[in-house]
Amino acid sequence: MNTGLTDNGSGSPGTQASRPASLDSFIIGPEDRILVTGAAGFIGSRVVESLLDRGFRNVVCLVRPSSDLARLETSIDNRPPGTGVEVLRGNLLSRADCEAASKGVAVIYHLAAGTGEKSFPDAFMNSVVTTRNLLEASAQYACLKRFVLVSSFAVYSNRQKSRQLDETCPIEAHPEHSGSAYCFAKVKQEQIVAELSKKSSIPYVVVRPGSVYGPGHTGITARVGISAFGPFLHLGGSNKVPFTYVDNCAEAVVLAGLIRGIEGEIFNVLDDDLPSSRQFLKLYKKHVRDFSSAYVPHVLSYALCYLWEKYAQYSDGQLPPAFNRRRWYAEWRRTNYTNAKLKQRLGWVPKVSSNEALRLYFKSCVQRGQHA
């Protein structure tokens, strides 16, 4: 990748030539009703924008009662009359809200999930129970053509023999031992989608984005390093970071709901020309804020995770098992990634190059005063 981060002068994403997907290859038409849950979120608002850009005129945005609509409003404002966007405030824990939202819907993009929660029950409730409610509600109406679950790389155990991680790699078999409520909830969420979709004959597709970043996102992914103990510990080293810029990710999510013949498939979403962890950190320090960091070699980070895990077990959880070998494999093992399936089956190409995406991200970090 080019690390020069040159400004193209437009202030907006530099687009690459993308292979336009033909309307004939879509399972729905522009007037079909589409539901986007989590529509006010970081990715959801871009998904709505992408759908509207593609000419879909019957988009229902489900947002939490407390959601800040600023992002979504940015995506839907200044559209011509007849754009057809409806914003519903509701709670996916309410079956009535799920029924109201999913009525007459042809495609559901399910992005709403419990994020940032340390509690396993909270994460589970806001990811799994909500997903169950939505699937059962939508099954009542026989018009759903596809359910798109936006999952995460967090589900992968990354313990395959090869260093290559693709969609065929196993997911975490014991997410309850991962120390991550998010991992647990996402694995269980995928399981319930598979289970209920089979039971109710709902066609579904799973999208697993890597580390989604872009303007509006905060902080540095733990795949690069952590600052939980004061100084920033750089753990990624020369690992490639499976970044996907938010607009590129949204494009992949949208295509996963539209393209014919991909029912039951899983798609990893990550950009081309991924920076290494070291490259990213260097650029971040140069363009956003300089701070001291200490590199922790992989052998040492593995040993520390192992010791932490053993002590957590030995002490009956006096230290919570936040660091363990499962997490090390999932986040810090040297891994190669591929987006070949995404390109081949969905015709996806990144709208924004990694170079341009990083420039936009760092610029927004500076503007918002966000730091690691």
Added chain:
Amino acid sequence: MLKVGIVGCGKIADAHATQILRIGGCEIVGVCDREPLMARQLFERFPVKAYFSDVADLVTEARPDVIHITTPPESHFDIARFCLDHGCHVYVEKPFTIDTNRAQQLINLAEEKGLKLTAGHNLQFTHAARRLRALVAQGYLGGRPVHMESYYGYDLGNAAYVRALLGDKNHWVRRLPGKLLHNIISHGIARIAEFLTGNDIRVTVQGSTSQLLEGIGENEIVDELRVIISDSNGTTAYFTFSSQIRPLLHEFRIYGPKNGLVLDQDHEVVLRLRGSKFKSYADYFIPPVLFARQYLGELLRNAKLFMTQDFHMDAGMKALIESFYRSIRENAPVPISYREILLTSRIMGSIFDQLRQDILDEPSATRSKANSAFQGESVVIETVCR
């Protein structure tokens, strides 16, 4: 082997299951949640024998000796009464019930059935809290407590619970008589209730919504509370609940006629406050050295607890559960007296009654006046609870 059941499989149930499993001589025979998925996720993550979506099935099929109720507070009374009716001892998470009448009914029923009850005032059983209690029992204060101060800080910033609360106008916390306060302040009030000896309790309340909450359009939640409590034996207490003070204190101070004690819950430290003074300039130099010595002692004590794997985040809950189970096995007194449970409930009820009159039922148009009055003009309402 004591057979244990848990009703309600949300966040706090995780803490209960974890601590129960650290105690010898007991097993979790079943967990229950009316949402089967929630019951199943707890069942899958802990060594639990079965899961249920109906408490009746838990009671009849798993036949637990003791049941922990970790559901939202509105349901505590009905579930606890059902469990007591079916011969189970009951640990009820805080707040015990939504009002004192229901608390009294449960206690009467437990006594009638020869069963044990306790409330989830687990912060009363942390290592530091137990040390303070032991010092008071040894007479360190030099007599009956004269005055107490209890601080309970609450961070509105990052808690997922508060985000859920603020976002959902139908959240169960909003349906409680005391709303947010109702679900939290029992820890701080119980500290005071434990040491009140008189029967007539006078409660004076001032409450307001912080500018932080007002700024995001939240006018129903009182997150700044100041309470003065006194009993008929002349003991007084201040209770402070705040989302805005920094540091967010969790502290209890108790003063007797001779000496005082400070419980710093955030740092698991208990300090002795000497009532007597040193002569002249010595009072400027010797006490800091004595305080330093006390802090060093507390540091070493905490380090020892950590090294011996007895310094878990929920150590207080483990100690309370252990003590409660011991009272069941040995038919010994319960760890938290029923008087303390009722007194905590009465004081909280009095606080919420006053807030309802003074603030909670006040139209939002006049709320700002009440808030500004909080600076020094507000009318103080007193109630006496007997």
